[in-house]
Amino acid sequence: AQSVTQLDSHVSVSEGTPVLLRCNYSSSYSPSLFWYVQHPNKGLQLLLKYTSAATLVKGINGFEAEFKKSETSFHLTKPSAHMSDAAEYFCVRDNFGNEKLTFGTGTRLTIIP
Amino acid sequence: NAGVTQTPKFQVLKTGQSMTLQCAQDMNHEYMSWYRQDPGMGLRLIHYSVGAGITDQGEVPNGYNVSRSTTEDFPLRLLSAAPSQTSVYFCASSRTLNTEAFFGQGTRLTVV
Numbered sequence: 001a002q003s004v005t006q007l008d009s010h011v012s013v014s015e016g017t018p019v020l021l022r023c024n025y026s027s028s029y030s031p032s033l034f035w036y037v038q039h040p041n042k043g044l045q046l047l048l049k050y051t052s053a054a055t056l057v058k059g060i061n062g063f064e065a066e067f068k069k070s071e072t073s074f075h076l077t078k079p080s081a082h083m084s085d086a087a088e089y090f091c092v093r094d095n096f097g098n099e100k101l102t103f104g105t106g107t108r109l110t111i112i113p
Numbered sequence: 114n115a116g117v118t119q120t121p122k123f124q125v126l127k128t129g130q131s132m133t134l135q136c137a138q139d140m141n142h143e144y145m146s147w148y149r150q151d152p153g154m155g156l157r158l159i160h161y162s163v164g165a166g167i168t169d170q171g172e173v174p175n176g177y178n179v180s181r182s183t184t185e186d187f188p189l190r191l192l193s194a195a196p197s198q199t200s201v202y203f204c205a206s207s208r209t210l211n212t213e214a215f216f217g218q219g220t221r222l223t224v225v
Contacts, residue, residue, distance in 0.1 A: 032211045043216035103155040
């Protein structure tokens with residue numbers, strides 16, 4: 001089965017320090033990959049997406065992610081965390097051969113003042 | 114521009130009751146889907162539709178029905194509610210599968 005694995009269920013960083021949220025995918029082909037963010041009691045919002053163009057993808061709010069085929073990874077980074085970044089983040093992929101998206105289990109990001 | 118509108122936001126059901134969760138979008142998107150979100154499990158696909166009159170099952174379809182009579186609306190029906198269906202439900206729409214998905218605010222359902 002095609003899947004995405006978010007390696008950390010919870011990440012805590014201090015305000016102003018870098019953020020790294022890790023995502024690996026399984027596949028024999030290069031999927032479309034997305035990062036979504038969910039603030040408390042809200043729906044999900046797209047941060048960025050990779051669809052086989054540039055491997056370094058820039059998103060909203062200063063986030064970016066790099067597609068690394070050799071490592072089957074799509075990690076999300078931000079140089080300097082802000083209190084408003086506290087939320088849950090989901091790595092998402094498409095699936096070859098069907099019209100479905102697969103979500104990772106999520107990483108909860110906590111920002112320490 | 115309303116985006117994706119879900120109703121109700123909260124619902125408590127008794128075991129065995131039925132209900133319909135409503136979802137409407139005003140972006141003329143072809144692709145619509147329903148997910149449930151449970152702690153530690155991410156979002157799991159219940160049913161989806163690639164256009165009016167076309168629906169298909171997702172990962173966890175049992176106990177749920179859908180229909181897509183118009184492009185705008187994609188209701189989710191719980192046939193006979195069970196405590197295992199206690200969850201937060203999200204409706205989403207997108208132009209295609211690989212374009213940005215827009216999510217509703219969610220419905221928090223409790224089955225007692």
